[in-house]
Amino acid sequence: xxxxTVRRGKDLKIAGAPSPQELKVDDPPVLGVKPxxxxxxxxxxxxxxxxxxxxGQPLFYAKGHEKLMFCSPGCGIVTAIRRGARRVITEIExxxxxxxxxxxxxxxxxxxxxxxxxxxxxxxxxxxxxWPYIRQRPFxxxxxxxxxxxxxxxxxxDTEPLAADPCILMDGREEDFRMGVRVxxxxxHGPIYLTLPLKTTGDxxxxxxxxxxxxHFTGPHPSGLVGTHIRHIRPLKPAEIAWTLRAVHxxxxxxxxxxxxxxxxRTVAIxxxxxxxxxxxxxxxxxxxxxxxxxxxxxxxxxxxxxxxLTGSQVEKTGYLGFYDNTLTVIPESEKRDFMGWxxxxxxxxxxxxxxxxxxxxxxxxxLDTRINGGVRAIVNIGxxxxxxxxxxxxxxxxxxxxxxDLEEACDLGLLEVTEEDVxxxxxxxxxxxxxxxxxxxxxxxxxxxxx
Amino acid sequence: xxxxxxxxxxxxxxxxxxxxGPFHKYWPLFEAFETFLFSVGTRTKKAPHIRDAIDLKRxxxxxxxxxxxxxxxxxxxxxxxxxxxxxMAFSFWLAIWIGLKIFIPLLVISYGVGMFWEIVFSIxxxxxxxxxxxxxxxxIPLIVPPTIPWWQLAVAITFAVILGKExxxxxxxxxxxxxxxxxxxxxxxxxxxxxxxxxxxYLEKGQHVPDAFTAATPLSMGAAATGDAMPxxxxxxxxxxxxxxxxxxxxxxxxxxxILIGAALxxxxxxASLRVILGCIAGLMAxxxxxxxxxxNPTGMFSLSPVDHLLMGGxxxxxxxxxxxxxxxxxxxxxxxxxxxxxxxxxxxxxxxxPAYPEGTMLAILLLNVxxxxxxxxxxxxxxxxxxxxxxx
Numbered sequence: 001x002x003x004x005t006v007r008r009g010k011d012l013k014i015a016g017a018p019s020p021q022e023l024k025v026d027d028p029p030v031l032g033v034k035p036x037x038x039x040x041x042x043x044x045x046x047x048x049x050x051x052x053x054x055x056g057q058p059l060f061y062a063k064g065h066e067k068l069m070f071c072s073p074g075c076g077i078v079t080a081i082r083r084g085a086r087r088v089i090t091e092i093e094x095x096x097x098x099x100x101x102x103x104x105x106x107x108x109x110x111x112x113x114x115x116x117x118x119x120x121x122x123x124x125x126x127x128x129x130x131w132p133y134i135r136q137r138p139f140x141x142x143x144x145x146x147x148x149x150x151x152x153x154x155x156x157x158d159t160e161p162l163a164a165d166p167c168i169l170m171d172g173r174e175e176d177f178r179m180g181v182r183v184x185x186x187x188x189h190g191p192i193y194l195t196l197p198l199k200t201t202g203d204x205x206x207x208x209x210x211x212x213x214x215x216h217f218t219g220p221h222p223s224g225l226v227g228t229h230i231r232h233i234r235p236l237k238p239a240e241i242a243w244t245l246r247a248v249h250x251x252x253x254x255x256x257x258x259x260x261x262x263x264x265x266r267t268v269a270i271x272x273x274x275x276x277x278x279x280x281x282x283x284x285x286x287x288x289x290x291x292x293x294x295x296x297x298x299x300x301x302x303x304x305x306x307x308x309x310l311t312g313s314q315v316e317k318t319g320y321l322g323f324y325d326n327t328l329t330v331i332p333e334s335e336k337r338d339f340m341g342w343x344x345x346x347x348x349x350x351x352x353x354x355x356x357x358x359x360x361x362x363x364x365x366x367x368l369d370t371r372i373n374g375g376v377r378a379i380v381n382i383g384x385x386x387x388x389x390x391x392x393x394x395x396x397x398x399x400x401x402x403x404x405x406d407l408e409e410a411c412d413l414g415l416l417e418v419t420e421e422d423v424x425x426x427x428x429x430x431x432x433x434x435x436x437x438x439x440x441x442x443x444x445x446x447x448x449x450x451x452x
Numbered sequence: 453x454x455x456x457x458x459x460x461x462x463x464x465x466x467x468x469x470x471x472x473g474p475f476h477k478y479w480p481l482f483e484a485f486e487t488f489l490f491s492v493g494t495r496t497k498k499a500p501h502i503r504d505a506i507d508l509k510r511x512x513x514x515x516x517x518x519x520x521x522x523x524x525x526x527x528x529x530x531x532x533x534x535x536x537x538x539x540m541a542f543s544f545w546l547a548i549w550i551g552l553k554i555f556i557p558l559l560v561i562s563y564g565v566g567m568f569w570e571i572v573f574s575i576x577x578x579x580x581x582x583x584x585x586x587x588x589x590x591x592i593p594l595i596v597p598p599t600i601p602w603w604q605l606a607v608a609i610t611f612a613v614i615l616g617k618e619x620x621x622x623x624x625x626x627x628x629x630x631x632x633x634x635x636x637x638x639x640x641x642x643x644x645x646x647x648x649x650x651x652x653x654y655l656e657k658g659q660h661v662p663d664a665f666t667a668a669t670p671l672s673m674g675a676a677a678t679g680d681a682m683p684x685x686x687x688x689x690x691x692x693x694x695x696x697x698x699x700x701x702x703x704x705x706x707x708x709x710x711i712l713i714g715a716a717l718x719x720x721x722x723x724a725s726l727r728v729i730l731g732c733i734a735g736l737m738a739x740x741x742x743x744x745x746x747x748x749n750p751t752g753m754f755s756l757s758p759v760d761h762l763l764m765g766g767x768x769x770x771x772x773x774x775x776x777x778x779x780x781x782x783x784x785x786x787x788x789x790x791x792x793x794x795x796x797x798x799x800x801x802x803x804x805x806x807p808a809y810p811e812g813t814m815l816a817i818l819l820l821n822v823x824x825x826x827x828x829x830x831x832x833x834x835x836x837x838x839x840x841x842x843x844x845x
Contacts, residue, residue: 014502237843303501310500331502333495341491342509349505353722355514356505370495374507375487375580378624381783382511382723384504394832396783412836424500431506432624437499 003198004232006219010352010388010425012161014309015365016278016331018269020168023279025294031074031286032320033059033092036084037313038070038132039141040448043089051078056103056129056262059092068142071129073264073286075101091320094286103128107260110182118148121186130256132323133249137230137242139444140419149243151190151234154181156207156247157197157217159224160308164269164326166247167204168280171267173251177206180254185211187243194247195229206247221310227422228390235392235417248326267326268292272309273367274302274330287321292328303370305329310424334369349373352388352429377432385426385436391417395426399436402443407450415443480574484581512583514721515773518714519590522769525697525707527551530598530654532698537667538659554654555703558593561602565609566592573618584623584630584779585613591631591773594704595766595814596638597651604645608637628821629777632770632814639814647809648672652700667700670764671803671810680755694763705766715772724776727785731792732771736761738793739800753804767799770813780821784831791827795820 035043042063047053053076058069076096084090105128113121122145125131136143143149158166170177184192191213196203198218207214215233217223226244236242245253248267255263264285271278275296283292289304305312306322309329313322321328338344346356350366358364381396389395393414401410420437427436469475469482487509496503531547540546566585574581592609612634617626638646645651653667670689674681689699697707705711718724737758747754762768775781775795782791795816802812809815 012502235842305499305501307499309502312499312501314498314501329501335493335495337490337493339490340488342488342507342513346505351505351510353504353506353511355510355721355723368502370501372494372496372503373491373505374503374509375483375492377508377580377582378622380508380511380584380624380778382778383725383783383785384506384722386783386785387722392835392838394784394835397828397832412839413832414835414839420499428500428502429504429506431504431508431511433503433507435498 001214001216002233003216003218004223004229006217006223006228006232006390008387008390009220009222010429011159011220012309012368012425012428013350013363013365014161014273014368016271016273016275016329016367017162018164018271018278018280018327020165021277021279023270023277023281023296025281025283025291028284028287028291029096030079030288031072031076031094031096031284032288033070033073033094033286034320034322035060035070035089035092037323038062040139041068041070041142043070045081045089047078047092049078049081052076053078053094054101054103055264056105058127058129060089062142065126065145067123067126068131068145069127069129070132071103071262073262073284075099102261105256105260105262108257110179113182113186113257118187121183125183125253125256128256129262130253133245133253135244137226137236137244137419138416139448140244140421143243144241147241149188149190150236150240152184152188152192152243152245153226153229153233154184154192154194154212154245154247154250155224155226155229156194156204157224158246159197159221160310161221162269162271162327162329163308164267164271164280168269169248169267169326170204170206170251173248173255174206174208176251176254176258177247178209178254179258180250180252181209181211183253183257184243184245184250191234193229193233195224195226195233197224206251222388222390222422222425225390225421227417227419231391231417246324249324266321268321269327270296270330271327272305272330274298274332285323289315289319289321289328290317292321293317293330297330299332301333302330303333305331309368310428311421332367332369334371336371353382353384353431372433374431374433376434379432379434382431384429384431385423388425388429389423391422393417395423395436398443399434399439402439402446405446407443407447410443411447415440415447419444478575480579480581481571484571484574487580508583509586511723512586514723515587515718516590518717518724519587519594519704519773521710521713522697522704522707523555523590523594525710526594526703526705527555529697529699529706530554530703533653533667533700534656537653537655537661540659550654550656554598555593557602558596558598558600558605558703559590561605562592562609563589565606566613569610569613569618570622573622577622579622582623584617588613588630591704592634595631595635595702595769597646597701598654598703599651600638600645601642604638604642605634608634608641611637624779626779627825628818629774629780632774632818632821635814636818652702669700669810670694674753674756674760674764675810677752677755679751681752682755682757682760685760691763702766702769705769708763708768711768711772718772718776724772725778725781725788727788728776728781728792729771731789732767732775732796732799733762733792735793735796735798736767736800737796739797740804743800743804753810756804761800761803765803765811765813767813770817771795775817775820780824782824782828782831784828787824787827787831790831791820791824794823 043060053072062068079095080093082091134143194212198216307325349356398413423436531550616633649668798816
């Protein structure tokens, strides 16, 4: 038990936070799985168009990992397999029909867990499509099942702008969560940490669970990112792997073990200034965006983001919410060009620097749109990145080392401690409009390629 | 729906400069002009989907806003000094008029020559014109004497922009501050026009000049003093004159109050590093203080107190507007403190110990510009070593 205060960072003053009210949506008639949600996975299909599938039936596996399955979120007919550039599979669409049939998996009681081997348990999770919830640091990808984690981090907080509140997502899931933690305990001799926001109201009910060490974090974003937690609680040594999971995903794993059913329930926050009312909906895994927003969108020209404005991915209205995401953010698109914007006071512009007249009203929130607000330039470091970057890494030198493809130097500077979500706020704040996340991922990919 | 704010005529003109258009070669020039009028309207393609409203244009604009107070006081002071030298009847508007008459041509030359090279190199490199010169172009006329010959200024700017910046790859890639390099070029190539006692005051042709007229700067008076320097200096310029800026010197450097206002604006906005500024001031005050205390019989420059040093010469201007240049200073927070302190220390050494020039700020900053990568390297190695140590545990 410890409290960590994060000082460098910023909670963006963006309007459109999800209100705690529950919104009603219809049961979605179609569901989608997006193989592109799974970083670094090359899908090998197990079904064809017009095949009938049931909930929890594997749709594809990962090339090179024949046991790592990705399952259908519903029961019906595979009506489309869509491909993007270079024939990469982008979407598998399942149109629901008939009774809700479901694959049945073995049910474990808690006492049984101790008696089965780690290999069996991981094979079970992989077969049931649960393994992708376990991600690892370094790299921020699906965990390699052949390496035992030195430490497991369960993230019970989310400080990203307009993100779903993990406490609401975890409402009533204490039993599932307890079981999930119990399963994870089988995989490591090291500690399991649960990180929670420091609140005066105390910890949420799911935190009362045996087998985890609770740590509290306070301060602005990125105090809720697992990269920040690892840095403070237990930095990794070379060749060590940490597993990182979100609390809600631990509960899903627990539910899978307890019921033998592929868990398809999803609580989703609908947020952003592009919708008329924000709130939470109870729906299913693989829900299409159109089913979530229905007629709530104010303007035609908006961007749908599966996830948050900092790390989410853009989806079409006809697209689907991502596998890992519990937030749908809708913000306005804009290409408006301001007349001599560089010289004007800027009463309505939002900047982390006090560079516009708007800084006289620090409590104001802003309707941010998707404009970049500037041209791409060489690095002119006025400390904009450093002020919002919470890791013990000299980020500007790390970025330069990656750009120079000097991998050895990049690793010395802490490349393996960073993923794109850790630098998202730096990219937001960058006056030179550089895409730091892209650069970090390029560095990580290079490293993986050279260390196969 | 997209680009609804743009007029068809605008689009037609734009097409001339796009790929395949007859003027495609001059696209950087067109882009610079276009984004001068209208901010870019491009959208993010991937996460993060929202971006800060700051861009390099705005950063540079803020520095320019911060340069306005010393510029105004500088313009006034040119006229003030001229009127005093001639013993003419004083009038505020006459002072402003003389000041503008001197300053505007210098400003036009600075921007004209500098932007010319900037655009030429942008067209050669097929890149957007960077905003780096916007600040440099205003800094340069503020750090030269009002009497600087125009051709010398043009040559010095050409030298500094091409050899100090463009050969390294343009804005963001330079090793030393471009404005200071311009001044250093003048300082070594045409020393008679940028130092001594006769360059700081513009004299009107045909006007009477008193016989005993000299216009030594407080610093050179300090260097020449044989006993305690302060009484000699304050006999001519009061501390208030130095603070407000009614003393001879380079155009923008004289008014300390105006510089402090500019510094406050930049630090508040977050475009200048307070670490560098405080580091510099601490370095100068600590070193000069120590030298006065340790010297058995402080005379001349040794006798000046740390506060006197702050009030004289171009130290404060150099520190606030040029030592903080984000490109040529260290990027690590620790590095900024070290860099600043060493600039203050070097300035003190050059001012007090060196017999040749009374002012050392320019050379101190240029020297530390060159050392900035080394300072950062050292700080970054600490971080690397700490990481290795953690791993070894």
